Amino acid sequence: MSEIIHEPLALNSSEVLELEGESVLLCNSGGSHFAIRNQCTHQNSPLAGGRVRNGFISCPLHGVRFDLSTGEPRGTLTRVPVKTYGVRDEDGMIVISN
Amino acid sequence: MSEKLSPGEARAPGHSYQEAIKKDASEPPASFLTESYEFLGDADIPYANYTSKDYADAEFEKMWPKVWQMACREEHIAETGDYQVYDIGELSVIVTRTESMQIKAYYNACMHRGTALKSPGDNGFCESFRCPFHGWVYSLEGELIDLPEDWDFPHVKGDSHNLREVLVDTWGGFVFVNFDPNAEALSEYLGVLPEHFKDFNIDDRYIETHVCKRLPVNWKAAEEAFMEAYHVKETHAGGAEFSEPVTTYDVFPENVNRFIHTVGSLNPRMPKAPSQQELMQMLWGRRGPADGTCPVVPEGMTARDVYARVVQQQLGASYDQDFSGYSTAQTLDSIEYFLFPNLFIFPGLTLPMVYRFRPDKDDPDYSYFDLYFLRPKHPEKQPPPPPEPLMLDIEDSYTQSEGLGFLGAVYDQDTDNMAAQTRGFKTSAKSGQALGNYQEVRARHLQQRVGDYLKK
Ligand code: FES
Numbered sequence: 001m002s003e004i005i006h007e008p009l010a011l012n013s014s015e016v017l018e019l020e021g022e023s024v025l026l027c028n029s030g031g032s033h034f035a036i037r038n039q040c041t042h043q044n045s046p047l048a049g050g051r052v053r054n055g056f057i058s059c060p061l062h063g064v065r066f067d068l069s070t071g072e073p074r075g076t077l078t079r080v081p082v083k084t085y086g087v088r089d090e091d092g093m094i095v096i097s098n
Numbered sequence: 099m100s101e102k103l104s105p106g107e108a109r110a111p112g113h114s115y116q117e118a119i120k121k122d123a124s125e126p127p128a129s130f131l132t133e134s135y136e137f138l139g140d141a142d143i144p145y146a147n148y149t150s151k152d153y154a155d156a157e158f159e160k161m162w163p164k165v166w167q168m169a170c171r172e173e174h175i176a177e178t179g180d181y182q183v184y185d186i187g188e189l190s191v192i193v194t195r196t197e198s199m200q201i202k203a204y205y206n207a208c209m210h211r212g213t214a215l216k217s218p219g220d221n222g223f224c225e226s227f228r229c230p231f232h233g234w235v236y237s238l239e240g241e242l243i244d245l246p247e248d249w250d251f252p253h254v255k256g257d258s259h260n261l262r263e264v265l266v267d268t269w270g271g272f273v274f275v276n277f278d279p280n281a282e283a284l285s286e287y288l289g290v291l292p293e294h295f296k297d298f299n300i301d302d303r304y305i306e307t308h309v310c311k312r313l314p315v316n317w318k319a320a321e322e323a324f325m326e327a328y329h330v331k332e333t334h335a336g337g338a339e340f341s342e343p344v345t346t347y348d349v350f351p352e353n354v355n356r357f358i359h360t361v362g363s364l365n366p367r368m369p370k371a372p373s374q375q376e377l378m379q380m381l382w383g384r385r386g387p388a389d390g391t392c393p394v395v396p397e398g399m400t401a402r403d404v405y406a407r408v409v410q411q412q413l414g415a416s417y418d419q420d421f422s423g424y425s426t427a428q429t430l431d432s433i434e435y436f437l438f439p440n441l442f443i444f445p446g447l448t449l450p451m452v453y454r455f456r457p458d459k460d461d462p463d464y465s466y467f468d469l470y471f472l473r474p475k476h477p478e479k480q481p482p483p484p485p486e487p488l489m490l491d492i493e494d495s496y497t498q499s500e501g502l503g504f505l506g507a508v509y510d511q512d513t514d515n516m517a518a519q520t521r522g523f524k525t526s527a528k529s530g531q532a533l534g535n536y537q538e539v540r541a542r543h544l545q546q547r548v549g550d551y552l553k554k
């Protein structure tokens with residue numbers, strides 16, 4: 001298991017991080033932080049830049065929405081969930097683990 | 099032609115709803131005092147209206163594409179790029195908020211080879227609509243802005259392949275669409291609704307809870323289950339004597355009807371009227387375990403008025419708002435307006451629901467029921483974003499939804515009758531259902547309006 005420590009993000013924003021060679025997207029939706037793999041399961045394009053809101057991220061390419069807490073997709077374009085990572089708050093810092 | 103009876107002639111024995119609320123300490127909204135009952139006939143409603151595939155197909159062909167129907171609430175598409183898909187039968191529309199904050203609606207189909215741009219029922223955010231098949235891209239204004247390998251499409255010129263618009267308009271915070279480009283204006287279609295709702299600030303509400311359930315019954319029978327209070331005694335009160343609420347049933351041209359029934363007023367059929375204190379005792383604890391002891395009804399006041407104040411304070415504390423301006427009737431009563439063909443709005447305080455029903459596109463014996471709770475927005479605080487709908491299948495219980503509170507069990511009671519009704523439609527020795535002239539007039543109104551469209 002490995003971890004990254006990061007500062008909290010601004011509300012409804014996201015940032016690309018790297019964890020053991022994997023591109024990870026840290027997101028702050030409505031004040032809670034989530035981390036998901038930075039790759040859409042529809043056509044493998046990066047999720048970075050997609051809008052984060054209400055516990056979901058919308059892929060910037062075709063708009064598939066993923067539930068940030070489970071990685072489950074909505075709609076019919078893909079049935080494959082995106083990988084999620086553990087996130088916890090430690091002394092005001094965000095700790096992401098795989 | 100229908101024969102007009104004077105209001106009250108076909109009504110239950112005893113005082114009317116209007117007479118009951120005139121006794122309230124606070125002035126009820128003027129629209130509650132209006133009576134608009136009309137005798138619409140008493141012939142049986144054919145079961146084929148519910149069970150026949152041909153009838154359902156005729157509805158899809160002649161009615162659904164011509165009526166104004168609620169696609170979503172404005173808060174579903176609050177910001178530029180937000181979109182919501184609304185599906186009815188084979189038709190699907192994308193409703194979105196443009197750069198200039200206008201609301202627009204488009205047929206959910208790519209102008210290249212027809213691929214649906216968004217999934218059924220989907221919502222989300224995008225900067226443009228990009229087709230997943232060959233990547234044609236449309237702006238939020240519906241213009242084709244990127245055509246990959248455009249050398250191959252000399253025949254795509256100017257705005258020839260922009261997304262096709264669907265009529266869209268708003269009222270009361272609801273976004274309505276109509277697939278008929280020649281449809282009458284929404285403001286006309288709404289009839290008395292804007293006038294009756296002028297004091298209710300229905301646009302200043304937000305969605306607190308949203309549940310969508312699949313029902314084992316035709317969409318019209320599903321709606322009809324919510325159009326009368328006649329079933330209350332048997333379905334919800336275990337057949338208890340004198341549990342019939344005092345109700346007004348009204349029909350307004352062309353697309354509106356309503357009922358309003360009292361909560362906590364004397365049932366005129368009781369041989370010995372309970373005291374106001376006894377009534378108070380019955381009301382107390384209705385909203386779950388109440389703190390403290392049952393208030394004493396002061397001399398000259400009614401239990402209903404005292405209870406309304408209690409409810410206003412309880413809800414006021416939960417929502418950090420002042421509800422003391424609501425009248426007793428608006429606070430307590432079950433106030434249900436219907437807009438043909440599929441929208442129900444409850445503008446009251448304690449029963450804050452909105453219903454939308456839609457047929458299953460393949461099978462007339464099934465339908466979908468969206469149930470929303472709308473709460474008044476706080477004057478200063480930002481309301482939470484609209485929740486994702488909780489999807490329930492036929493066998494799932496409404497009690498899974500925390501937001502419905504004690505009403506979850508009530509909705510289970512309502513929907514448990516439905517599969518049995520569908521089965522009965524098919525085995526009945528009689529060819530149609532009988533309706534009460536007064537209490538079930540709204541069901542007849544619905545059937546007649548559908549019939550009007552099918553005849554066109
Ligand atoms: S069908 Fe939409 S781009 Fe080809």
Ligand SMILES: [Fe+2]
Nearest residue numbers: 323333334512
């Ligand atoms: Fe009911």
